[in-house]
Amino acid sequence: MAEVLIKDVPVVPRTPAELERIPLVRNRRSLGWVSDAIAGIVEGKTPAWWWMAFIPAFTLMIVCFSCITYLMTTGVGVWGLMIPVAWAWDITNFVFWIGIGHAGTLISAILFLLRQRWRTSINRAAEAMTIFAVICAGVFPLIHIGRIWLGWWLLPLPNANSIWPQFRSPLLWDVFAVSTYFTVSLLFWYMGLIPDLATMRDRARTRIRKILYGLGALGWTGSNRHWSNYEKAYLILAGLSTPLVLSVHSIVSFDFAVSQVPGWHTTIFPPYFVAGAIFSGFGMVLSLLVPLRTLCKLQDVITVRHVDLMCKVIMATGSMVGYAYGMEFFIAWYSGNPYELYAFKNRAFGPYAWAYWTMISCNVICPQLFWSKTLRTNMVFVFIISIFVNIGMWFERFVIIVTSLHRDYIPSNWAYYRPTWVDIWTFIGTFGLFLTLFLLFMRFLPMIAISEVKGVTPQADPHHPLGGAKLGGQH
Amino acid sequence: MAESYNKFGLLAEFETSADILHAAAVVRDSGYRHWDVFTPFPVHGMDEAMGMQSSKVGWFSFIGGVTGFTTGMLMIWWMNAFDYSIVVGGKPLFSPIYAFPVSYELTILLGSFGSLLGMLFLNRLPRLYNPLFKSTRFHLATHDRFFIAIEADDPKYSETETRRLLQSVGSKHIEEVID
Numbered sequence: 001m002a003e004v005l006i007k008d009v010p011v012v013p014r015t016p017a018e019l020e021r022i023p024l025v026r027n028r029r030s031l032g033w034v035s036d037a038i039a040g041i042v043e044g045k046t047p048a049w050w051w052m053a054f055i056p057a058f059t060l061m062i063v064c065f066s067c068i069t070y071l072m073t074t075g076v077g078v079w080g081l082m083i084p085v086a087w088a089w090d091i092t093n094f095v096f097w098i099g100i101g102h103a104g105t106l107i108s109a110i111l112f113l114l115r116q117r118w119r120t121s122i123n124r125a126a127e128a129m130t131i132f133a134v135i136c137a138g139v140f141p142l143i144h145i146g147r148i149w150l151g152w153w154l155l156p157l158p159n160a161n162s163i164w165p166q167f168r169s170p171l172l173w174d175v176f177a178v179s180t181y182f183t184v185s186l187l188f189w190y191m192g193l194i195p196d197l198a199t200m201r202d203r204a205r206t207r208i209r210k211i212l213y214g215l216g217a218l219g220w221t222g223s224n225r226h227w228s229n230y231e232k233a234y235l236i237l238a239g240l241s242t243p244l245v246l247s248v249h250s251i252v253s254f255d256f257a258v259s260q261v262p263g264w265h266t267t268i269f270p271p272y273f274v275a276g277a278i279f280s281g282f283g284m285v286l287s288l289l290v291p292l293r294t295l296c297k298l299q300d301v302i303t304v305r306h307v308d309l310m311c312k313v314i315m316a317t318g319s320m321v322g323y324a325y326g327m328e329f330f331i332a333w334y335s336g337n338p339y340e341l342y343a344f345k346n347r348a349f350g351p352y353a354w355a356y357w358t359m360i361s362c363n364v365i366c367p368q369l370f371w372s373k374t375l376r377t378n379m380v381f382v383f384i385i386s387i388f389v390n391i392g393m394w395f396e397r398f399v400i401i402v403t404s405l406h407r408d409y410i411p412s413n414w415a416y417y418r419p420t421w422v423d424i425w426t427f428i429g430t431f432g433l434f435l436t437l438f439l440l441f442m443r444f445l446p447m448i449a450i451s452e453v454k455g456v457t458p459q460a461d462p463h464h465p466l467g468g469a470k471l472g473g474q475h
Numbered sequence: 476m477a478e479s480y481n482k483f484g485l486l487a488e489f490e491t492s493a494d495i496l497h498a499a500a501v502v503r504d505s506g507y508r509h510w511d512v513f514t515p516f517p518v519h520g521m522d523e524a525m526g527m528q529s530s531k532v533g534w535f536s537f538i539g540g541v542t543g544f545t546t547g548m549l550m551i552w553w554m555n556a557f558d559y560s561i562v563v564g565g566k567p568l569f570s571p572i573y574a575f576p577v578s579y580e581l582t583i584l585l586g587s588f589g590s591l592l593g594m595l596f597l598n599r600l601p602r603l604y605n606p607l608f609k610s611t612r613f614h615l616a617t618h619d620r621f622f623i624a625i626e627a628d629d630p631k632y633s634e635t636e637t638r639r640l641l642q643s644v645g646s647k648h649i650e651e652v653i654d
Contacts, residue, residue: 031515031619156550164554168563173576180580184587191591195617199515202614218601222616224499224525226598227517232530233594237587240536244583251576451617455516460492462518468491 024118024456026300028466031454034301035199038448041296042200049295050439057435064429067422068143076146078422084408085417090144091255092397093427096280097137097434098178098252099273099393102245103281104130105185108192109241112234118309120452121302124196125292125442126285127189132437133284134182136430141174143426170254177251184244188237194220194230195451249273256400263343263404266331272324276396279317279363282310283389288438290383292447301448304377311376314389318367321396325364339409347403351416355399362392483606483654484509484626485637486613487646492518495621498644499524502623505640509629513607513616532593539589540582547578606654624652 025034071078081088104126111119142151153159154175165172198220201213220226250270257269286307293302332344347356366388375381407414441447458466489495492514499512503526512521522529548571555561556569566573595601607613607624616622623646625637634651641649 035515035618156554158559163559163561166561166563167551167555167577168566168573170576173580176577176580180584183584187587187591191594195516199617202617214603218595219603219605220600220617221605221607221613222513222515223598224512224514224518224521225527226600227514228522228527229530229532229594229597231517232532233536233590236533236536236590240540240583240586240590244580247576247579247583251580254576451516454619460516460518462491462493462496462520468493 022305023458024121024303024305025453026303029300029457031457031459034454034457035203035450037298037301038446038450038453039200039203041298041442041447042444043203043205046443047295050443053435054439057432057439060429060432061436062429062432063425064139064433067426067429068139070422071143071426072148076144078420080417080419080423082415082417084413084415085402085405087144087401087405088417089398089419089423089427090140092394092401093430094137094140094144095252095273095397095401096394097133097140097430098181099249099277099280099397100284100390101130101133101137101181101185101281102249102274102277103285104128104133105181105188105241105245106278106281107285108188109238109245112238113242117456118306120449120456121306122285122289122310122448123452124189124192124449125289125447126281127185127192128441128445128447129284129288129438130185130281131182131189132434132441133281134178134185135437136434138178138182139430139433141178170251170258173251174255177248181244181248184237184241188241191230191234191237192449192452193445194218195222196446196449198222199450200446246274249277256404261404261408262337262339263347263400265340266328268324268327268331272321272328275317275320275324276363276393279314279321279367280389280393282314282317283386283393286310286314286382286386287390290379290386292442294379296442296447298448301453304379307379307382308373308376311370311382311385314386315367315370318363318370318389322364325360343404343407346407347399350403350407352399352403352406355395356403359392359395359399362388363396366392481653482627483652484624484629484632485634485641486607486610486650486652487623487625487641488612488615488648489621489623489646492621494645495623496520496524498623498641498646501644502625502640505631507625507629507631507637509626509632511624513613513622513624515617515619515621518621530597532590532597535589535593535596536586537589539593540586543581543583543585544578546585547581548574551577606652609654610650610652612648612650 029037079088079090081090104123107119107126108123111123142148145151153165154172156165158164167173194217197213197217201210201217204210204213250273253269253273256264257266259265289302290307293299329344329348332340335341347353366385369385370376375385402417406417454460458464461467461469463469487498489498495512495514496518499521502510503524512518512525514521551574552569560568562568612620613622623641625632625641631637638649
């Protein structure tokens with residue numbers, strides 16, 4: 001093969017029309033079009049819809065911070081927590097947001113290792129979403145500890161009595177898992193941004209833009225000697241992020257599974273949590289990208305095929321989650337443990353049955369509709385289902401946490417948990433935080449990986465006629 | 476020497492990925508050493524066409540990973556079993572099993588820093604000044620054009636011969652870059 005390359009411009013056989021691949025970028029767009037379309041979103045005037053989304057999001061963010069301030073100055077009594085339900089919306093929200101964060105790394109790392117080239121159109125936005133979701137998640141463990149000013153006890157530092165943190169606890173593993181996940185996602189995201197920041201720098205019309213993007217691009221030139229190291233580093237980061245993404249939600253599930261509480265103490269938790277995380281993450285990616293591809297006129301880059309493929313991932317992981325729900329029930333019965341069986345019967349038919357069946361409808365039934373290609377390619381329908389997936393996955397965590405706790409071993413302890421307005425507005429407020437960060441990201445940074453999308457166009461392939469190869473006869 | 480002091484070299488522009496791949500192979504076979512190819516995305520097969528060796532980034536990640544794992548194990552042993560040992564639930568003071576999740580995360584954390592910083596170190600980045608940025612057309616290297624730069628300090632460099640070579644492989648636009 002190398003011989004052909006070196007002697008002359010490669011000659012490629014004509015491909016029969018029926019064997020042509022469906023292009024990842026529609027309408028045979030040129031390389032230059034890709035930078036113009038994506039960088040144009042950042043360089044153009046701020047559209048009216050952006051402000052219409054940003055102002056409510058920013059307001060909600062202020063609501064979130066106000067609720068947190070109220071909590072910090074008054075105490076955790078402002079929440080609905082009590083004994084026996086000592087973990088409720090706080091940890092539900094934490095697991096919910098962390099789960100959403102998993103789609104970004106799945107798309108950027110696992111799909112990269114599996115050579116799924118369609119990921120290039122969505123990985124940047126999904127990685128950004130990951131980082132912002134982990135920021136929202138990180139708020140809750142920090143504020144739920146009650147005395148927030150002692151949050152540093154979670155770090156490997158000796159406290160006032162020179163005692164170190166206790167590493168036998170899964171809660172401490174979680175601190176390391178989540179902070180590593182945040183840092184590595186940030187590194188991966190930034191590394192992917194370097195070539196695109198160089199594109200932004202080279203296109204910049206104002207001096208301030210040139211300086212700021214130039215600083216971020218670190219002097220990137222597109223040198224092939226650099227690309228060679230860059231691609232190797234990207235591959236290694238993908239290889240490191242893959243076990244990371246699987247470990248993070250496994251460790252989050254250890255927070256529950258390592259305890260003795262019936263309904264939590266199950267070995268199925270790590271894989272079940274990971275599948276659920278990917279399921280919810282893809283739900284959020286679709287909730288964001290389906291409207292954005294229209295609003296930003298990116299239908300040629302984020303094509304219907306991309307949406308179709310993401311729906312298939314949702315269907316697959318939704319089925320895994322459904323299987324896990326069934327298997328939990330089976331094991332509760334098969335184990336012969338009366339407490340375990342009671343916990344599960346109580347989940348489905350007890351006072352929180354409404355939450356359980358909401359979860360089943362959203363997570364098990366909704367994604368099964370995606371067996372139909374007509375529905376997978378109907379953008380309005382996909383958007384609605386993606387919202388249901390998000391709702392269902394929030395309820396999954398609520399069901400796991402609250403139904404397992406609200407009836408412990410002594411019936412005199414039993415209680416029914418209700419959130420207060422502070423619980424509710426803190427959670428709704430995190431959506432403001434999330435959307436504020438996401439809207440700022442899409443306004444100032446390229447939302448799609450420009451250099452990667454160029455790399456999957458036919459023009460990028462030196463062995464493709466559009467890449468300049470000579471067209472030969474049929475072989 | 477005084478004459479070549481300000482000269483950076485010749486910058487040749489190409490329009491397609493097939494052209495640049497072919498041109499790179501020709502420049503490599505002509506025996507140049509101080510030269511590079513600039514593309515908006517990594518062109519498949521370019522490393523062979525330039526006669527480059529495989530990247531050494533992996534070593535930085537490996538060293539980072541080993542450091543992370545060792546740090547995790549030693550830190551937990553030192554904190555929970557040596558410096559201030561507390562028995563919790565009758566469990567052993569140290570066991571590699573309970574120390575594993577944190578050490579595993581630190582392996583990935585420092586391995587990732589190794590990859591990114593190793594990549595930047597091998598590429599000698601950040602480097603905000605580059606004589607090529609003075610070219611009026613070089614900004615297209617991150618847009619849709621492909622460039623070859625042959626540096627003036629290459630032993631085989633000759634103003635006329637090098638220019639002729641770049642013309643012969645199909646460059647439509649060749650300019651001299653001054654540092």
